Amino acid sequence: MCELVGVSKSGYYNWLGRPEAATKVRRRKLALLVESKFKASDMTYGYRRPAAALKRKGTVVSPDTVRSIMREKGLKAAQPRRKVRTTIPADDIDTRPDLVDRDFTAEAPGLKWVGDITYIRTWVGFVYLATVLDCCYPRKSSATPWPTT
Structure with missing residues (x-):
């Protein structure tokens, strides 16, 4: 050699x-x-x-x-992520009626349903979460939080 x-x-x-x-x-x-x-x-x-x-x-x-x-x-610092706009509010958002009048209680199941959507940032991108809730629960305080019948 x-x-x-x-x-x-x-x-x-x-x-x-x-x-x-x-x-x-x-x-x-x-x-x-x-x-x-x-x-x-x-x-x-x-x-x-x-x-x-x-x-x-x-x-x-x-x-x-x-x-x-x-x-x-190979040490690379975490870079600030750019802000991503995920939702764009409608132009007429202030004129739309509040159909439940901010009252999220109902006398029986299935009478009032409310929903919302949000997003969760993950390492691979955004995941959207949609929720739908039945507003039925007793108005008066009781021992059980949900109707038993």
């Missing part, structure tokens, strides 16, 4: 036994510190905050070095 590359055997073994460069050792230690700061932030910090935290602790490091280490380690 040495002949193929054009290196003497003694030169190869000299290189093999050489101690690791101080810069490489320092960078490896910095990488551990940067990674711990990043994970402590629930993976939300970019490169500036870990650099500032290390500086406060007395470790001199350039923000560009922190950015480079984060890139090498």
Whole structure:
């Protein structure tokens, strides 16, 4: 192998036994510190905050070095999500009648039904939740919350 590359055997073994460069050792230690700061932030910090935290602790490091280490380690900060408009109110919303007159009680089951829709943000997008409720429950307080008949 040495002949193929054009290196003497003694030169190869000299290189093999050489101690690791101080810069490489320092960078490896910095990488551990940067990674711990990043994970402590629930993976939300970019490169500036870990650099500032290390500086406060007395470790001199350039923000560009922190950015480079984060890139090498594949550490990506959570980006703010853009606001998504999921509903658009109707133009005549104020003129529509309130058919239940904000009274969500009914004397018997099946007389008054109300519904609503909302959305829940998930990692893969939005999930919409539609609910429909039967408004039947006793108006007067009683021991049981629902009619037994």
